[in-house]
Amino acid sequence: MSDITIRDVRKSYAGTEVVHGVNLDIRHGEFIVMLGPSGCGKSTLLRMIAGLEEITSGEVQIGDRVVNRLEPRERNCAMVFQNYALYPHMTVANNIGYALKVAGMKKAERLEKVAAVAQTVGLGEFLDRKPGQLSGGQRQRVAMARAIIREPGVFLFDEPLSNLDAKLRVQMRHEIRRIHNRIGATSVFVTHDQVEGMTLADRLVIMNRGTIEQVGTPQEVYDRPASTYVAGFIGSPAMNFLPATLAEGPVLWLATGERVDLRGVMEMPRGLAPRAMLQLGLRPERLRIGPVGSGAMDVRFEFAEELGSGRLYHLRHEDVPVTVVSETKQTLREGEPVGLTLLPGAVHLFYGETGRRIETTLRSSVNERVSA
Amino acid sequence: MRRAYFKNNWIAALVVAPQLMIIFVFFYWPTSQALYWAFTLEQPWGGGNEWVGFENFRTILNDGRYWDSVWVSCVYAFFTTALAMGMSLILALFADRQLRGYRFFRVGMIWPYAIAAPAVGLAFRFIFNPSAGVASYLNLAFPGVWDPILNGDHAMAMIVFAGAWKQVAYNFIFFLAALQSIPRSLLEAGAIDGARVLRRMLDIQLPLLAPTFFFVLVINITDSFTDSFGIVDTMTGGGPARATNLMVYKIYEDGFRGLDYSGAAAQSIILMVLVVALTVFQFRFIERKVHYS
Ligand SMILES: Nc1ncnc2c1ncn2[C@@H]1O[C@H](COP(=O)(O)OP(=O)(O)OP(=O)(O)O)[C@@H](O)[C@H]1O
Ligand SMILES: [Mg+2]
Numbered sequence: 082m083s084d085i086t087i088r089d090v091r092k093s094y095a096g097t098e099v100v101h102g103v104n105l106d107i108r109h110g111e112f113i114v115m116l117g118p119s120g121c122g123k124s125t126l127l128r129m130i131a132g133l134e135e136i137t138s139g140e141v142q143i144g145d146r147v148v149n150r151l152e153p154r155e156r157n158c159a160m161v162f163q164n165y166a167l168y169p170h171m172t173v174a175n176n177i178g179y180a181l182k183v184a185g186m187k188k189a190e191r192l193e194k195v196a197a198v199a200q201t202v203g204l205g206e207f208l209d210r211k212p213g214q215l216s217g218g219q220r221q222r223v224a225m226a227r228a229i230i231r232e233p234g235v236f237l238f239d240e241p242l243s244n245l246d247a248k249l250r251v252q253m254r255h256e257i258r259r260i261h262n263r264i265g266a267t268s269v270f271v272t273h274d275q276v277e278g279m280t281l282a283d284r285l286v287i288m289n290r291g292t293i294e295q296v297g298t299p300q301e302v303y304d305r306p307a308s309t310y311v312a313g314f315i316g317s318p319a320m321n322f323l324p325a326t327l328a329e330g331p332v333l334w335l336a337t338g339e340r341v342d343l344r345g346v347m348e349m350p351r352g353l354a355p356r357a358m359l360q361l362g363l364r365p366e367r368l369r370i371g372p373v374g375s376g377a378m379d380v381r382f383e384f385a386e387e388l389g390s391g392r393l394y395h396l397r398h399e400d401v402p403v404t405v406v407s408e409t410k411q412t413l414r415e416g417e418p419v420g421l422t423l424l425p426g427a428v429h430l431f432y433g434e435t436g437r438r439i440e441t442t443l444r445s446s447v448n449e450r451v452s453a
Numbered sequence: 454m455r456r457a458y459f460k461n462n463w464i465a466a467l468v469v470a471p472q473l474m475i476i477f478v479f480f481y482w483p484t485s486q487a488l489y490w491a492f493t494l495e496q497p498w499g500g501g502n503e504w505v506g507f508e509n510f511r512t513i514l515n516d517g518r519y520w521d522s523v524w525v526s527c528v529y530a531f532f533t534t535a536l537a538m539g540m541s542l543i544l545a546l547f548a549d550r551q552l553r554g555y556r557f558f559r560v561g562m563i564w565p566y567a568i569a570a571p572a573v574g575l576a577f578r579f580i581f582n583p584s585a586g587v588a589s590y591l592n593l594a595f596p597g598v599w600d601p602i603l604n605g606d607h608a609m610a611m612i613v614f615a616g617a618w619k620q621v622a623y624n625f626i627f628f629l630a631a632l633q634s635i636p637r638s639l640l641e642a643g644a645i646d647g648a649r650v651l652r653r654m655l656d657i658q659l660p661l662l663a664p665t666f667f668f669v670l671v672i673n674i675t676d677s678f679t680d681s682f683g684i685v686d687t688m689t690g691g692g693p694a695r696a697t698n699l700m701v702y703k704i705y706e707d708g709f710r711g712l713d714y715s716g717a718a719a720q721s722i723i724l725m726v727l728v729v730a731l732t733v734f735q736f737r738f739i740e741r742k743v744h745y746s
Contacts, residue, residue, distance in 0.1 A: 154647040166638035180646035
């Protein structure tokens, strides 16, 4: 078990900086998920922790040692690669036991351990096979076993589930979490799948273009996204955004000219300039459809998608699309005008220019009246 | 095959004709001539050839000198191949370790292979010349330590060097390509698993190189049996005292110096059978065992 401290870490490839000064404290035994779109530098950061990539500047500390200059083998990290990186010429047993062999463990002892670990990941009967003779899921397990057997201080995962089908992915997700809980190592898990991130993480690290946008528990990140970027990334379907300007107090003018009165919903912080450009963010699952004029604003119905448990409504406010998820199934005509009601937690405000969150005070008691 | 591409068969024939002709003129015709000579004997005073069956082969195989030449060839093949493969493997392993500008290196390394064997021979004859070449400095320091003109072992070492040098480039290209095709992540996994550079080479890179290794091995051995003429001819002329009289060189000597066409033809048939057998053996029995996934 080790904690990891990342201090102003930067990475450049041939003069182009791709990780721009990352700071992060990871606690003992924590499960951290780094979440971000393709190319945002997640793998690069992970590989710098592992020692596979040189750290251009800054400092990575594992436990109480600065590891910048240490070889991967001196960092006590195990890693599961996206393509598993199994040794194709070695049997499953040798793949799993390779680290022990390198460490000089006696053969009998090694084989015993390999068999034990293989049992725990359900590979007992495949020990004599080569990786080429295994299914994708089985290979994934070999990669897991290879990491587990070393009883490392840190587990690093680089999108280990992205090559599996949906069902297996969920299953392996649970297994990874179970293994983490049992072993108690610190885990850093990289993915671009927000569901994977939300379900696995103790804390999420949302990355964007080589910087960290937000760090927090999945609930915090969902409830109080630090930027339009995070808000749009976390939650499914994605948050709706409507450009607006501040009128006065919690009253906005939408770009379309409509006035939205949030007086009952929230209080604005002081010091916001009048006419400030804002983004009004609306969580689809916190919106409800009612009769025209009943809600905070009026929209037009376009079409609906059946989800089984509920419906995904596609609406339009002038030319801005707005989605609503609801369990209530309403039959609406195309083009029919309807009103949008805001449930608690529906509204998030962001600065128009920077996209940063505007902290607002919720008024839940008054909100009841508005949403009724 | 997609036959539809050639509506007119004569176009197809026209397209393949040059290639067929080259193969015929430079392979089938000489081979058939060699076969003809190998099984016949020219009458002493002219008057055509007499069919003698395996008589020529019997003579050769009972000739101690022929077996000496076989032995010398095997020694040459073994050391040339070992040296060339060892050197090229080491070079490739280093070049593969993210050496900057390896593209340039790759081109630079292929040049020796493009140099004709006699030219290589001449260059090395100068380098290893005991009294005038680079090696003469060695003799200056330790008189008599290097004399390929009189010492058979030295002469052998000299042609081994030259032959291996010429072969290194070719092997290097194959080894480097094979190394580059090994996924980086395998070596990274090895590094994470605690293996140092050398350990990773031994446990991961070399085993994964095996198919290439055996391919290169076949090519090298075959080449050192068949393609060594130019080097021997320019560097030692088979001497001293037949110490470097390789099989190919002996064929030439017997045939064109000794004018024993039948004996030479029989030898070349034996050499051909040997090379074919070697190739078939390696590809059928060894390469099959080293495929993964
Ligand atoms: N060896 C390299 N040389 C140059 N640029 C690189 C190299 N490796 C990565 N990059 C660049 O660094 C950036 C971050 O790459 P990285 O692999 O960390 O992204 P990622 O977040 O893991 O994306 P993905 O989800 O697609 O794996 C990318 O813009 C990429 O082009
Ligand atoms: Mg990646």
